[in-house]
Each structure stands twice: as C-alpha cells, then as structure tokens.
Amino acid sequence: MEIRHMGPxxxxxxxxxxxxxxxxxxxxxxxxxxxxxxxxVRDQQLQIDDFLAYSRRFGDVSxxxxxxxxxxxxxxxxxxxxxxxxxxxxxDQDIYRRGAEGFHTDGSYxxxxxxxxxxxxxxxxxxxxxxxxxxxxxxxxxxxQRLQERLEGRYGLFKYGGRKQANALLNAEDRTVPPVRHPxxxxxxxxGRKLLYFDQNKxxxxxxxxxxxxxxxxxxxxxxxxxPPDQYRHQWKKGDVVIWDNRCSYHxxxxxxxxxxxxxxxxxxxxSR
Numbered sequence: 001m002e003i004r005h006m007g008p009x010x011x012x013x014x015x016x017x018x019x020x021x022x023x024x025x026x027x028x029x030x031x032x033x034x035x036x037x038x039x040x041v042r043d044q045q046l047q048i049d050d051f052l053a054y055s056r057r058f059g060d061v062s063x064x065x066x067x068x069x070x071x072x073x074x075x076x077x078x079x080x081x082x083x084x085x086x087x088x089x090x091x092d093q094d095i096y097r098r099g100a101e102g103f104h105t106d107g108s109y110x111x112x113x114x115x116x117x118x119x120x121x122x123x124x125x126x127x128x129x130x131x132x133x134x135x136x137x138x139x140x141x142x143x144x145q146r147l148q149e150r151l152e153g154r155y156g157l158f159k160y161g162g163r164k165q166a167n168a169l170l171n172a173e174d175r176t177v178p179p180v181r182h183p184x185x186x187x188x189x190x191x192g193r194k195l196l197y198f199d200q201n202k203x204x205x206x207x208x209x210x211x212x213x214x215x216x217x218x219x220x221x222x223x224x225x226x227x228p229p230d231q232y233r234h235q236w237k238k239g240d241v242v243i244w245d246n247r248c249s250y251h252x253x254x255x256x257x258x259x260x261x262x263x264x265x266x267x268x269x270x271x272s273r
Contacts, residue, residue: 079265
C-alpha cells in the first residue's frame with residue numbers, strides 16, 4: 001500500500017484491493033482518513049456487494065432520502081448522474097448539477113447526521129467533473145474571534161433544501177419533515193479537534209438569535225464558504241473509491257462536465273454504529 005498526501009487535506013492510496021485487504025490494512029486506511037478528511041483508493045474493480053461490504057467497514061449504510069435516485073434493486077445506493085435527460089431531451093439541472101451549489105456537508109438534515117459519504121466512479125467524462133473538498137477544522141480556525149465566540153454553544157436548525165427550499169429531488173411526502181438541530185461549533189468524536197459544522201444549503205436559522213442576526217451570520221459564513229481554507233480538488237478516474245468525513249469537511253461538485261458525456265457514481269451514506 002502506498003499513501004500519498006495531497007496537501008493539508010486529502011490522500012491518494014494505491015496498491016491495495018479493498019475486497020481482500022485484512023484488518024491491519026483497513027486500520028491504516030481508516031487512520032489516514034481521520035487524518036486527511038478525505039481519501040481516494042484508486043484502481044478498484046467492484047461489484048455492488050463489494051462496494052457495500054467495504055462501505056460497511058466504516059459504519060452503517062443508510063438510504064438517502066431522495067428516493068427517486070436510489071438504485072432500483074439496492075436502495076442503500078444512490079445513483080449519481082443517471083437519467084439526467086428528461087423524456088423531451090432537455091437537461092435536468094437538479095441531477096446534472098447535484099452537489100454543485102456551494103460547499104456543504106451531507107446529512108445535516110438528519111437527526112443523526114452522516115458520518116461519511118463514499119462514492120465509486122463508474123464512468124468519468126474526458127474533461128471536468130471534479131469534486132472539491134475543504135476542512136471544517138481550518139474553517140473554524142479561520143473565523144474571526146468574534147464569530148467563534150458568537151457561535152460557541154449555538155445550534156443551527158437544518159432541513160433538506162434549506163432556506164431556498166431546494167428539494168426537487170425529494171418525493172412530495174418527504175418535503176414536510178421538520179428541521180433538526182446541531183451544534184455549529186463541535187468537537188470531532190474521534191480526533192478531538194474543534195470544527196465548524198455548517199451547511200449553507202441546509203441551514204434555516206441559528207437557534208436563539210433574532211431572525212435578522214441569524215440571517216446576517218449565515219450570510220457571512222456562506223460568503224466565507226465560497227473559498228474556504230485547506231482545499232483539495234479531486235480529479236476522478238474510473239475505479240476511484242472516495243470517502244470523506246462529513247463531521248469535519250465540506251465538499252462540492254464542479255458541475256462543469258460536458259452534459260452529453262457520462263459522470264456516474266455509486267454513492268452511499270454512512271452513519272456511526
């Protein structure tokens with residue numbers, strides 16, 4: 001196994017088969033993941049059961065609430081990039097640009113948020129289609145002290161679609177789920193490091209603040225997330241397995257590949273056991 005650190009965050013791992021590796025090899029991968037926020041294990045050849053078995057070594061696999069994009073036979077898996085053209089031939093931007101509307105963290109709308117998200121690259125376009133990642137640790141450290149102090153002990157209210165109600169991928173019956181609350185400044189349960197837990201696409205308000213102040217702080221943090229610190233840009237190759245830690249990182253898709261080309265991934269959402 002070879003591990004190449006890509007910068008302040010991100011690591012590329014080669015020379016291992018996730019289908020057959022032993023517990024010692026997985027422990028090394030898991031430790032690298034905690035240290036680097038996001039890792040790619042390259043050159044994998046996986047069937048669905050292989051992908052699920054590897055994903056479950058990180059935690060429990062939970063179906064995504066967007067039922068329309070679940071795998072028809074394995075609902076634990078979300079299909080990304082399929083069916084992006086409507087019956088009339090027009091491009092469905094909700095599918096094509098899924099995940100490209102700014103840095104965010106997955107599962108903040110869940111009572112128990114996602115520990116991790118993992119993708120397996122099935123088809124990759126010949127240009128574009130990268131994914132950007134950034135660090136929640138670095139984001140917290142870069143906040144002005146006044147904002148760190150204002151957010152300490154505060155909870156955010158989160159809901160799929162957030163203030164823009166961008167919930168077109170949900171079934172109608174799933175759009176009325178009540179918001180959940182999570183601390184905005186938290187300590188990672190495994191690394192012990194303090195971080196900013198924020199999702200500009202899912203947050204509704206900051207609990208305990210007047211609406212005007214809550215909106216102003218959310219807008220300030222959203223502007224900060226346009227170019228957050230400690231970034232890693234992943235250029236996909238077919239066979240890549242990429243997992244990121246939703247507890248301490250943000251990500252966004254570039255949303256820039258040629259629409260006529262395929263960019264298809266299997267995706268799973270992972271929760272702590």
